[in-house]
Amino acid sequence: MSALGIVGGVVQPLAVVAGSPVLVGMMRQVRARLEGRAGPGIAQPWRDLRKLFGKEPIAPRGTGVVFRAAPYALVATTLVVSFVAPLATVDSPLDPVADLFAVVALLTAGTVALALAGLDTGTAFGGMGASREMTIVALVEPTLLVAVFALSVPVGSTNLAAIVSSTLRDPARAISPASLLAAVALVIVIVAETGRLPVDNPSTHLELTMVHEAMVLEYAGPDLALVELASAMRLGVFLALLANLFVPWGIATTAGPFAVLGGVLALAVKVVVLGLALAVGEVFLAKLRLFRVPELLAGSFLLALLAVAASFFLA
């Protein structure tokens, strides 16, 4: 455990918790402006969270420990990922956990916890949302693993920090065919996993078209605040991982105060650029029919497989 790792372990979760709602606010603001509206301002998600934390918690009749524990599980798994993954600093306080498989498994554990909570409410929409989410996750997780695996083949390690620092040493690797194919596959699965258009519409009011929203319909007050904070954090973490796996420049490699500050600033710039691109893209997209989503995800899995093949044969 290095000094840089400890600094990263403190700075990264703070940056992710504080910055993710602002990122969501920026994306909503960009969409509002492109739709001709004035928009509520980028601090609106924080205002919503502040109010929700002050409200009465309600657990519906018949729900059990799964429903109550799921928001904490969701926040906790995302916090662990933001603690160990190379987001602002290359070193991690718990190096063995900064592994590709561990990080993907942690993020999936949060999704599964929320799907179980959706089932636990016993309502029609909770179960429908859970079944849809599992359909998507079953297609997303293999693609996520295979795409990042394509990047780990030339490095010889599935440690995310090792992948990031090897791209820093050898910049030509960022534009290799394997890397480009994996990047396209990862963009598609991250859009699906974080519930953005065209897979899921985060601002829908129609229960019949919901995926993520349908599972959280029964949450109220502080629990809802945790779920909303966690989904914002997941979006931030996924975008940060996407940015750092392909464009790692700016990440802190030494523990000096300027290097760490530069790392956090670079992280913020990269995530905001990706988030705004995603928000602008959403204005031009309509939601896909649910039965067309597996076709899109199968396409991204094919790209990820091609990336692995390319990294073996073209290396």
Next chain:
Amino acid sequence: MLRLWRRIWRIGRAAEPAPAGPVGDRPAVAAGWRGSVQVRHVDAGSCNGCEIEIAAAFGPVYDAERYGARLVASPRHADALLVTGPVTRNMAEPLRRTHDAVPSPRVVVAVGDCARDCGVFASAYGVVGPVRDVIPVDLEVAGCPPRPEAITEALRKLTGR
């Protein structure tokens, strides 16, 4: 796609400039929300005239979202219920249950003349009465249907922006 870009560029901002802040006193429970209100709309037997005006209030021209109000899909996520129409016999119990499902502190806004005093549907056989006979009402918006400005002003009283 290029056509859509050109259109966005040409139209620019459709939202009208924000009018001066709301006059009149705010419901006391809304004081702690400080610029954020999630709204659940309940149609208790309306003719859909008020619904069109609510949709207009959240549309690009009046843009109630810029004051921190947002329509949500579940009463559990809501702070305020926007009730329209005279309460019909079949909607009285669902309205009470929806009100119970909203976590406190909560407010109820009766939108339109029907919700205030049954309007043209007064003493009809299927009507129980105005909203205040079924659940406590904190704020009323007059009009048949009320103008989007009036709905937006009521929402601004809740958000305080």
